[in-house]
Amino acid sequence: MQDSPSSSITSQSLQQTFLRVRSNKAFEIFVIAVIIVSALMIGAKTYELPPAVTQSIIILDWMVTGIFLMEILVRFLAEEKKSRFFLQPWNVFDTLIVVVSLIPIENSDMALIGRLIRIFRVLRMVSIIPELRLLLNSLVKALPQLGYIVALMFIIFYIYGAIGNMLFADINPVLWGDISISMLTLFRVMTFEDWTDVMYETMAVFPLSWSYYLSFLFLTAFAFLNMVIGIVVNTLEAEHAEQRAREALEHPEPTLAELKQDIAELKTLLKQR
Template sequence: MNVIPRYSVSKVAHFLKTLVVLGILLDAVVMGVETDPRLRSSFSSLLEGLDIFCMVLFCVECTARVIVKAHRFSAQNICNTVLLLLSVIARADSSYWLFRIFRALRILRVVFYIPGLQYLVLILRQGVKAAAYVIIMLFFILFVFAIAGVEYFRHIDPENWGNLRAALISTLSVFTISGWVDHNTRLTGFGSVHHQAFFFIAIIIGNFIFLNMFLGLVMEASKHMKIEKKEEAKRKRKIKEQEEEELQLQTSAKYFHQLRLKYEQCEDEFIEPTELCTTLTWIDLHETSVKRQKEEMKKLKQLSDQTLRIQQELLEMELQEKRHLKRFREVRAVGAVGFTAMKFLKRKQHN
C-alpha cells in the first residue's frame, strides 16, 4: 500500500527537477541572446516574457524547497537561495554591473540538478584540498619568477614586464605554455641568453612539475571518490536488503496471523483449530525452522571440529617445544659436567 504513494512522489519530484533544468537552460539561451543588441531590440517582448517565466519558475521551486526541506540547511539550498535573491535584485535594479554578473551566475544552478556535474565538482573540491600546499608553493614560485622578469625584461618589453601586475600575468602565461612563444619572440632580437634560460626554467618548474603534480593529485582524489562511492553504494545495497528481509518477515507474520484467524472463524471445518500447533501453516513454518536448525547444527559441528583440530595442533606444538627444551637442558648439563671435569684435570696437572 505504501509503494504507490512513494512512486508517485518520486515521479512528481523527477518531473519538477526536469522542468527546472529546462528552465535553467532556457534562461541561459535568453541571456545569451540578450548580449546581441540587434536581437535584443527585435525580440525584446519575447525575451522579457521568457525571463519573467524563468524567474517565476525559480521562485516557486525555491519556495517549495524551503518549505519541504526547512530542517535541512544544506549548502545547496543556501547557494540556490542566494543566487536567486541576487538575480531578483539585478532584475529590479540593473544599474550595478555586479548584480548583472550574479544574474548570469544563476546558470550554474544546473550543477545541483545533474549528478554527473555534482560528482565533477566534488572531485575538483577534493583535489584542491589535497593540492592546497602545491598551489601555495606554485604561487610563491610564480611571484619569484615575476620579480625576476621585471628585473631582466623591464627595459626590453615594458608592456608585459614593466610592473609586477603585468609580470605576474606574463609569467602565468609562460607556466601554462599559452603565450611563451610570443614573449620569446619579442625578446629574441636583443641577443641575450637570460631570457632563454628564464623561459626554459619557468616552463620546466611551472608546467612540467607543479601543474602536472596538481593534475595528478586531482586524479588521485577522483580515484578515492570512486572507491568511496562504490563502498557507499555497497552499504546502501546491504541496508536495502536488510530492510527487504525485515519487510518479508513482517509480511509473512501478518499473513500467518490473518490465516490463523480465518481458520478459527471458519464454521465448515470439521476440526476447529484453536491451538497454534494444529494449523498447516504452523507445520510448514516449523519444518522450515527445523531445517534451519539442522543447517546451523551442521555449521556448529564443522566449527567444533576445526576448533578441536586447532587445539590438537597447538598441543603437539607445545609437546615439541617441551621435548626440545628438555634436550637443550640435557645437553647443557652434559656440557657443564664436561667443563667441570676439564677444569679439574687442568688443576690436577698443574699441581
C-alpha cells in the same frame, strides 16, 4: 495536540508523491531544459531586440522563475525531514537564487544586481545534475591542497621574475621593467603565448638565456600543472568512492541468509501451486 493517524498517513502519502516526482527522470530533464532556456534568454538580452521580443522575454523570464519556485517546493516537500533541506549547501544556493529572482527590482537602482542574480541561475545546472555536482565538490575539496601548490608556484614566479628583471630589463623594459611586469611576462611564457619571441629577443644578447625559459617551463607548465591534475583526479576518485559507500549503506546487498530465505519462500510458493 498530537496529529491524528489519518493526517499523518496523508502527510506521508504527499511526501512520497513529491518524492516520486522529484526522482522522476522526466521531471529532471524538464528542469534542465528550463535552465537552458533561462541561459539562452540571458544571452538574448545582450542583443538589441525589438520591443515586442523584449517584452516576450520578460514574460518568459517570470514563467521560468515560477517553474524554478515550483521545483524548489517539490524538492522541499519531498524531503522526509524538512529541517535537513537547508543543511545542504546546494539547496540553500538554489533557494536564494529563486527568492531573489522573485523580487521586482528591474526598474530600480538594484536592477543590475537582479540581472546578475539571474545570470547565476545557469549554475543551477550543477545542482540538478549529480555528475556535475560531484565534479564541483571534488574541486572544492581539492582547494586546500591546491593552495600549497599555488603558493609554491608564486615563489618560483617571484624568483624567476627577479632574475628576469635583473638580466633583461635593459633589453625590453616593457616586458621586464619591474618584478610585477616580469611575473606577468612569465605567465605569458607559461601559457606558451608567443613565448619564443620573448626568448629569441633575450638570446640575441644572452645566448644561454634559453636555459632560463626552459627551466621555468619545466617547473611550471609541466611539473606543477601535472601536480594540480593529479590532486584533482585523486580527490575525484575519493569522492566517487565515498558516493559508492553511501549508496551501499542506503541500498545494502542481501546477505546469504536472506537469499536462502527468499529461495525457500519461492519453493514454498511453487509447491502451493
